[in-house]
Amino acid sequence: MFDSLTNSFKAVVGKIRYKDDERALKKATTDLKKSLLKSDVHHKTTKDLMTSVELKTKQNGIGQESFLKALQSSLIDILTANGNQGFVYSNKSPLTTILMTGLQGSGKTTTTGKLATYLKTRNKKVLVAAADLQRLAAVEQLKQIAEQIEVDIFYDENEQNPTNIAKKAKQKAQEGQYDVLLIDTAGRLAIDDELMGQLEDIKKSVNPDEVFYVADSLTGHDATKTATTFKDKIGIDGVILSKYDGDTKGGVAISIAHQVGVPLRFIGIGEKMPDLEVFLPDRIVSRLMGAGDVEGLAEKAAAVIDEKKAKEVTRKIKKGEFNFNDFLEQLEMMKKMGSMKSLISMIPGMGQMAGQLKNMDLDNSGEIKRIKALICSMTPKEKETPTLINLSRKRRIAKGAGLSEVQVNKILKQFKNASKMAKKLAGKGGMKDMQKMLSQMGGQQGGVPQGIGR
Numbered sequence: 301m302f303d304s305l306t307n308s309f310k311a312v313v314g315k316i317r318y319k320d321d322e323r324a325l326k327k328a329t330t331d332l333k334k335s336l337l338k339s340d341v342h343h344k345t346t347k348d349l350m351t352s353v354e355l356k357t358k359q360n361g362i363g364q365e366s367f368l369k370a371l372q373s374s375l376i377d378i379l380t381a382n383g384n385q386g387f388v389y390s391n392k393s394p395l396t397t398i399l400m401t402g403l404q405g406s407g408k409t410t411t412t413g414k415l416a417t418y419l420k421t422r423n424k425k426v427l428v429a430a431a432d433l434q435r436l437a438a439v440e441q442l443k444q445i446a447e448q449i450e451v452d453i454f455y456d457e458n459e460q461n462p463t464n465i466a467k468k469a470k471q472k473a474q475e476g477q478y479d480v481l482l483i484d485t486a487g488r489l490a491i492d493d494e495l496m497g498q499l500e501d502i503k504k505s506v507n508p509d510e511v512f513y514v515a516d517s518l519t520g521h522d523a524t525k526t527a528t529t530f531k532d533k534i535g536i537d538g539v540i541l542s543k544y545d546g547d548t549k550g551g552v553a554i555s556i557a558h559q560v561g562v563p564l565r566f567i568g569i570g571e572k573m574p575d576l577e578v579f580l581p582d583r584i585v586s587r588l589m590g591a592g593d594v595e596g597l598a599e600k601a602a603a604v605i606d607e608k609k610a611k612e613v614t615r616k617i618k619k620g621e622f623n624f625n626d627f628l629e630q631l632e633m634m635k636k637m638g639s640m641k642s643l644i645s646m647i648p649g650m651g652q653m654a655g656q657l658k659n660m661d662l663d664n665s666g667e668i669k670r671i672k673a674l675i676c677s678m679t680p681k682e683k684e685t686p687t688l689i690n691l692s693r694k695r696r697i698a699k700g701a702g703l704s705e706v707q708v709n710k711i712l713k714q715f716k717n718a719s720k721m722a723k724k725l726a727g728k729g730g731m732k733d734m735q736k737m738l739s740q741m742g743g744q745q746g747g748v749p750q751g752i753g754r
């Protein structure tokens with residue numbers, strides 16, 4: 301996700317020796333400056349970052365270690381703007397009301413669904429409100445999302461005024477004892493007075509705890525400019541950067557909070573509902589430095605994993621009893637955790653590797669579709685006890701799944717190997733084996749890099 305930025309940092313840190321001189325430091329910061337500007341980091345932020353890195357490095361004597369520390373702490377400073385971090389619940393009332401704003405197509409409606417998903421996995425009762433009456437299909441779009449993620453929605457087809465919708469939604473949320481109300485609003489092609497007036501009106505009448513501005517990261521520096529205008533005109537408390545998955549430069553995430561003066565709270569990293577990441581400066585810096593984010597990974601896992609089930613699966617794996625039903629369950633759970641790409645970048649030392657695994661799409665991969673078809677053609681007994689599957693059963697399953705016998709054999713063999721591997725990994729030293737295996741898959745030499753310069 302932060303691949304290109306991480307590479308820039310890595311290259312520059314590598315240029316500074318264990319102990320070095322001022323000239324080397326100057327050269328390193330000049331190089332870093334160039335690559336940050338190329339990645340679309342705002343020029344003022346770049347300048348401030350470089351000044352801070354130089355100053356802090358010199359304080360501790362120029363060398364790789366002190367440069368790395370200076371870079372880390374300067375980055376955290378730059379990413380930290382005054383205000384809340386992550387999702388913050390109201391301390392005034394049991395209901396937290398959030399107003400979602402942004403330009404047309406920036407990702408407000410999708411992000412409303414993603415935030416609802418994020419909160420739902422944290423056991424919050426969420427209501428989304430469809431206050432976009434501008435676009436014909438807008439209400440329908442939010443309805444579909446709400447249905448998909450099984451979250452309640454408030455809409456009123458007889459109401460023409462978005463402010464009234466927002467008010468009624470807030471009333472429903474209070475009466476229904478919801479924890480969070482997310483109000484989706486209409487976007488415009490560009491900032492205009494009518495839009496601002498409408499948002500101000502909604503803001504006044506529902507008095508939200510926070511106003512989020514959804515910025516499309518693909519608009520580069522414009523994202524920073526429009527966020528600033530929204531901040532000046534209606535006041536915003538947080539920025540959410542959407543479509544970061546499509547942003548090959550990525551620098552806007554570094555400078556937007558610094559330039560707008562409002563914290564970046566979340567980033568959208570895909571079209572699906574789990575594809576939202578909380579943006580916490582120290583954790584992000586750890587990922588930017590290629591050192592992963594173990595805490596974040598554990599949190600993500602805790603939100604979707606049922607602990608009892610996890611123990612049961614581990615027991616089965618250890619005993620070699622892992623079956624096809626378990627496999628499907630695990631697959632569903634992984635899907636809830638979000639894209640592989642983001643998961644892998646959270647594992648220390650794995651950010652740069654396992655290319656194939658990274659791009660795996662659990663919904664659309666042909667391989668997974670074939671495996672699912674195959675499992676669906678099995679009898680309940682076969683799913684429970686994979687060893688039952690003999691030649692005639694294989695033929696029947698192949699026919700049912702529309703696969704060739706060769707394909708069925710291949711998948712069954714893979715499953716058998718995977719079970720064996722899992723059994724081994726579940727034992728002592730398992731994690732080391734896994735890292736070794738992944739590093740081989742990624743085709744990298746020299747084993748697992750443990751972050752930059754370590």
Ligand SMILES: Nc1nc2c(ncn2[C@@H]2O[C@H](COP(=O)(O)OP(=O)(O)OP(=O)(O)O)[C@@H](O)[C@H]2O)c(=O)[nH]1
Pocket residue numbers: 402403404405406407408409410411432435438485486487488542543544545546567568569570571575
């Ligand atoms: N790849 C990717 N696509 C996204 C992301 N967020 C939103 N999108 C896509 O962007 C498009 C627009 O998203 P919407 O949520 O409809 O945007 P909106 O701001 O509500 O649009 P209007 O209501 O028309 O103003 C959709 O096709 C989304 O799937 C993201 O993080 N990554």
Ligand SMILES: [Mg+2]
Pocket residue numbers: 408409410432438484485487
């Ligand atoms: Mg919308």
